[in-house]
Structures are given as C-alpha cells and as structure tokens.
Amino acid sequence: MRSEVNRLFVVLGALNGALAVMLGAFGAHGLENQLSERMLAVFRTGVDYHFYHALGLLAVGLAAGPLGPLRRLHAAGWLMLAGIVIFAGTLYALALGGPGWLGAITPIGGTAFILAWLLLAAAAMSRR
DSSP states (O other), X not given: XXXXXXXXXXXXXXXXXXXXXHHHHIIIIISTTTSOHHHHXXXXXXXXXXHHHXXXXXXXXXXXXHHOSOHHHHHHHHHHHHHIIIXXXXXXXXXXXXXXXXXXXXXXXXXXXXXXXXXXXXXXXXXX
C-alpha cells in the first residue's frame, strides 16, 4: 500500500520537474543576453541537477510499490528535495548576482544528493 509520504514524493518530483523546465526556458530565453557565458553555465548546471533530482523524487515515490514505505526511502526523498533547494538554489542565486559566499554552501546540496542516491540504493537492497 502506498503511503501519503510516497505520494507526496511523486507530487514533489512532478512539480520540481515542471519548475526545472520553466527555469531552463527562462535561462535560455530570458537570461541569454543578460548573463555572462560563465554565469549562464552556472544557471544551466542548476537546472540540470534540479531536473535530474526531480526524476529522483519520482523514483523515490514510485519505489514505494515494490519496496514499501521504508525509512531509508523517505530519507532519500527528503535529501533529494534538500539538495534541489541548496545545490540548485545557490547556483541560481549565484548566477543572478547573489553573494559569492553562497558558493561555499553549494557542496552541502551536492552531499545531500549523494547521500540520497546511496539511501535509495540501500532501500532497494533492504529485505525490510
């Protein structure tokens, strides 16, 4: 039986997927002549990782069927969401002129992504 948390991860994945597409379009069409090539590349990196992890959120939510509502699975989803906010969010902010110290926070989001994928693997290998 699918839990409400797992349903939430599917919803969050879908909404983040839509947001990543919108931000990608904004970057390609609205920022192309506003940002330097370097900052546009930073913005695009944020969009790429945002979208990859939107798909990861979907995977977490959909894995509830075969795996059940495991704590590791839920932790993976929350870490993916935190990674999107921290990693992609700081890259968006940096590209749009935010303070340079945000670059020191970005790796925290990357670490959240790594831990999320490892927890997803652990959940898949778990026998409950």
